[in-house]
Amino acid sequence: MKTPSRAFKDAVYEQFARIGKAVSSPKRLELLDLLCQSEKTVESLAHEAGLTLANTSQHLQVLRSARLVDSEREGLYVTYRLSDPMVCEFFRSMRVLAENRLAELEMIKRRFLNGREGMEPVDRESLLQRVIEGHVTLLDVRPEGEYRAGHIPGALSVPLRRLKEILADLPPEQEIVAYCRGPYCVLSVFAVEMLRKEGFNAVRLEEGVQDFRAMGLPIDSEKEAR
Amino acid sequence: MKTPSRAFKDAVYEQFARIGKAVSSPKRLELLDLLCQSEKTVESLAHEAGLTLANTSQHLQVLRSARLVDSEREGLYVTYRLSDPMVCEFFRSMRVLAENRLAELEMIKRRFLNGREGMEPVDRESLLQRVIEGHVTLLDVRPEGEYRAGHIPGALSVPLRRLKEILADLPPEQEIVAYCRGPYCVLSVFAVEMLRKEGFNAVRLEEGVQDFRAMGLPIDSEKEAR
DNA sequence: TTATTATTCAACAAATCAATTGAATAATAA
DNA sequence: TTATTATTCAATTGATTTGTTGAATAATAA
Numbered sequence: 001m002k003t004p005s006r007a008f009k010d011a012v013y014e015q016f017a018r019i020g021k022a023v024s025s026p027k028r029l030e031l032l033d034l035l036c037q038s039e040k041t042v043e044s045l046a047h048e049a050g051l052t053l054a055n056t057s058q059h060l061q062v063l064r065s066a067r068l069v070d071s072e073r074e075g076l077y078v079t080y081r082l083s084d085p086m087v088c089e090f091f092r093s094m095r096v097l098a099e100n101r102l103a104e105l106e107m108i109k110r111r112f113l114n115g116r117e118g119m120e121p122v123d124r125e126s127l128l129q130r131v132i133e134g135h136v137t138l139l140d141v142r143p144e145g146e147y148r149a150g151h152i153p154g155a156l157s158v159p160l161r162r163l164k165e166i167l168a169d170l171p172p173e174q175e176i177v178a179y180c181r182g183p184y185c186v187l188s189v190f191a192v193e194m195l196r197k198e199g200f201n202a203v204r205l206e207e208g209v210q211d212f213r214a215m216g217l218p219i220d221s222e223k224e225a226r
Numbered sequence: 227m228k229t230p231s232r233a234f235k236d237a238v239y240e241q242f243a244r245i246g247k248a249v250s251s252p253k254r255l256e257l258l259d260l261l262c263q264s265e266k267t268v269e270s271l272a273h274e275a276g277l278t279l280a281n282t283s284q285h286l287q288v289l290r291s292a293r294l295v296d297s298e299r300e301g302l303y304v305t306y307r308l309s310d311p312m313v314c315e316f317f318r319s320m321r322v323l324a325e326n327r328l329a330e331l332e333m334i335k336r337r338f339l340n341g342r343e344g345m346e347p348v349d350r351e352s353l354l355q356r357v358i359e360g361h362v363t364l365l366d367v368r369p370e371g372e373y374r375a376g377h378i379p380g381a382l383s384v385p386l387r388r389l390k391e392i393l394a395d396l397p398p399e400q401e402i403v404a405y406c407r408g409p410y411c412v413l414s415v416f417a418v419e420m421l422r423k424e425g426f427n428a429v430r431l432e433e434g435v436q437d438f439r440a441m442g443l444p445i446d447s448e449k450e451a452r
Numbered sequence: 453t454t455a456t457t458a459t460t461c462a463a464c465a466a467a468t469c470a471a472t473t474g475a476a477t478a479a480t481a482a
Numbered sequence: 483t484t485a486t487t488a489t490t491c492a493a494t495t496g497a498t499t500t501g502t503t504g505a506a507t508a509a510t511a512a
Contacts (some may be wrong), residue, residue, distance in 0.1 A: 004274055005412040008338040012410045013252035013259075016324050020255065024246035025500080026239035033239075042459060050232055055501055057460055062499095067327040076458060076509060083327065090323045097316045098242050101293040101309065105241045112234040184238045186231040213353045251470075268489060281471055286471095299470060302488060423508055 004127035022066035023094065026061045027051060035069060036088040036210055037142065037181055038149030093211055095131055096180075109183070122177055122205045128153060128217070137171060138205075139163075139178045141191040150209050150221040152179065160187050167198055175201050182208030231372060249294035249320065254285045262314040262436055263368065263407055265307035289326030318436055321408075335409070342415055343351060348403055348431045354379060354443070363397060364431075365389075365404045367417040376435050376447040378405065386413050393424055401427050408434030 002010075014039035023029055030049045034040060040048075046056035060080055063069045070083045082088055101104055130136040131154035140147045140155040147157035158166055170176060176195055180187035183206045213219050228236075249255055256275045260266060266274075272282035286306055289295045296309045308314055325331055356362040357380035366373045366381040373383035384392055396402060401422055406413035409432045421428035439445050 004338070005415075008334065008412065008503085009256065009410065010252065011334045012257045012331065015328050015334065016255045017250055017252040018328065019320055020246060020250035021499095024243055024250035026236065026243040027500090029242045029246065030239045038458070052502075054461085054503080055459095058501085061460085073459095078459060084322055086326060088320055093316055093319050094245055096241060096316050097312055098245050100312060102244065105238065108234065108237045108241065112230070125280050184235065186234065186294060210256065247469095253470085279470075279489070280473080283488095284470085287490085299479085299489095304489060320488085 018066045019068070019090075022063050022068055023091075025059065025062075028057075028063055029091070029094075031056070031059055032063065032068065032082075032091050033181070034085070035080060035082050036091055037146040037208075039079050040076040040145070041079055043077070045080065088210055089214070092214055112186075113189070117195060122203055124205070124212075124215075124217075126209065127177065127205070131155075135175070137174055137176045139176060139191065140180075141178050141187045142180050142185075146181075148222045150213075150219045152209065152212055153218055153220045155179070158191075160191055163191055163194060167195075170200065172196075172200070175203070175204050177203055179205035179208060182206070182211060242419070244292045245294070245316075248289050248294055249317075251285065251288075254289055255317070255320075257285055258289065258294065258308075258313070258317050259407070261306060261308050263372040263434075266371070267303040267305055269303065271306065301355050307343075314436055315440070318440055319441075322437055338412075339415070342419060348429055350431070350433065350438075350441075350443075353403065353431070355440045361401070363400055363402045365402060365417065366406075368406050368411075372407075373415050376439075376445045376446045378435065378438055379444055379446045381405070384417075386417055389417055389420060393421075396421075396426065398426070401429070403429055403431050405431035405434060408432070408437060 013100075023032065027049060031045055034045055034048055036083055042056055042060065043052060045060070046053045049056065051059070057218050060069065060071065064071060064080075067083055068087050071078050071080045073079075127136065127138070131138045138152060138155040139158045140151045141160045141163065143159050144157055147155070147159075151157065178188040178191040178195070180191075183209065188204045192202045192204045207215075209219055249258065253275060259272055260271055260274055267281060268282055268286065271277075271286070272279045275282065286295065286297065290297060290306075293309055294313050295306050297304050297306045332337070353362065353364070357364045364378060364381040365384045366377045367384055367386045367389065370383055370386050373381070373385075377383065403420070404414040404417040406417075411434065414430045418428045418430045421433075433441075435445055
């Protein structure tokens with residue numbers, strides 16, 4: 001026999017758990033992280049997360065039933081996006097909690113980066129100023145759509161696959177800073193690797209757009225009429 | 227065949243999912259919410275959450291393996307506590323996200339409170355001032371240990387079960403504000419119900435200590451030597 | 453119309469999880 | 483020492499979840 005207040009509490013925590021269940025699967029978290037960068041189609045999400053289409057679709061529906069994402073059909077494609085910027089903040093707070101509490105994360109990161117480019121700390125405070133003054137070239141190596149949805153002011157959009165083509169246009173003696181989706185995205189790692197091989201003085205900025213936004217720094221974006 | 231960067235990403239999101247899995251069960255969320263108020267023994271957690279001891283113990287071990295809580299043996303009892311105040315902040319951000327995204331929560335709350343005491347909004351800004359000036363009596367109706375761990379300045383500790391005994395000591399003509407663990411805790415609901423039945427002018431403050439802290443308001447606590 | 457492409461649905465096997473029960477362990481009291 | 487109490491462990495059941503297949507649906511193109 002349940003008292004009314006027990007039934008009330010059970011109902012309340014069951015609602016909270018809807019959010020928890022939605023973020024309890026590694027693949028759904030990866031999808032959510034991708035959607036924090038910009039809206040995307042099922043196909044591109046499936047490709048980026050290394051999932052089959054059917055599986056991606058199912059995970060997205062779980063996220064949608066927890067109201068974390070919305071979807072909209074646009075011609076042949078269905079586009080998914082976060083239902084609220086608050087979802088991105090929540091994901092970030094989960095990431096930060098994991099970084100603080102789970103020492104394994106730091107080890108996983110170190111093991112992957114070992115032998116690859118080092119992690120010279122980039123001075124974020126002065127970065128924007130140095131970009132403005134032309135002392136630094138800042139490259140956003142994410143796909144173009146993510147750059148359009150929001151990027152660090154002064155950054156050039158150079159998706160990783162096009163980096164090779166524009167190498168000749170980069171100032172040979174200037175410091176180059178590359179960034180991507182955040183500390184666990186490998187795009188900027190590969191970009192810096194390639195740039196160094198070509199003789200450039202390149203470093204990686206660990207933070208992504210969401211981190212800059214969370215730090216209260218300005219973000220440029222090209223809002224679409226919708 | 228997995229590429230190294232796919233293996234890296236899988237490992238990273240698997241770590242994030244450890245947090246997600248820990249907060250994907252309603253009962254674990256209830257335990258976490260209780261631990262946000264103060265440290266507690268397994269027994270008291272089991273009692274408050276309406277669980278068997280064995281079941282409580284297992285849930286607590288899941289929370290511990292995600293490093294969200296720590297435990298310590300103190301004589302006959304094992305005490306559990308949050309491993310970091312950041313865990314409380316994370317739980318709160320999850321709660322706020324659920325409140326904003328899941329309309330069901332508001333409905334559940336309304337259904338429970340319907341017929342019970344209304345929800346006159348309490349002016350939080352001026353509450354502390356009015357308490358100091360003696361215009362309002364503020365009652366903390368949670369168990370004493372939770373009051374000791376942190377309470378709103380000026381509040382009196384009157385655990386619900388002792389409210390009846392001290393009714394005679396309350397100023398009969400003054401407004402009485404009761405609070406407990408937060409919007410989904412029923413202790414203050416019952417307190418206000420009883421006070422009104424006895425003729426007092428009583429209202430419920432929805433916010434709990436964690437909400438006050440998150441709003442940057444001061445919290446009094448009696449730190450134990452440890 | 454038919455063909456094509458993107459997405460979703462349905463059904464399944466393997467894995468994981470929640471809650472229950474009863475036994476095992478650890479600290480204290482008699 | 484034995485008894486008591488609080489907690490954890492182990493084994494079980496039923497329910498849920500993941501990822502895989504292949505079929506079904508929806509929008510567009512030919």
